Amino acid sequence: MELLLVPELTARLRTEAPGIRLLGRPTTSDGVHRLLDDGEFDLAIGCFEANAQRHKAEILFEQDLSCVFNPALLTLKEPLGMDDYLALPHVLVTLTGRLQGCLDRALDEVDSKLNVVTAATEFLTVLSTARRSSRRYRHGWQDCMRRASDSK
Structure with a gap:
């Protein structure tokens, strides 16, 4: 998300609010409310659960699951069943340092x-x-929840 938002936001801030500085910093959904409460963050943009009523939240977009793979290295038969999908090796983005x-x-x-x-x-x-590998990249969560629920 930073790759999409920061360049445009920086350009707008330079003309509309030249004294404002912007720092992109990763955080987890577990820690974002504390960082807002402590004043370390003025604004948080990301995939965070809106469980704290004391913070104003706005949905900027809906996110779906995306899987990317190299078809030269990983041959998949359509439709891909849930068990097969789960068994494939996956790569993911993590802010927590965990798999x-x-x-x-x-x-x-x-x-x-x-x-x-x-x-x-x-x-x-x-x-x-x-x-570069026979691994699938995954991003998003709504579609996976739907797929998991449909398979049981």
């Missing part, structure tokens, strides 16, 4: 696990990894 993300919480609710073999904090690192 799991928000999709894993949804999958836990339906007693399923994803085979995550690589995780990185940078989106482009994950895309490059998926391009």
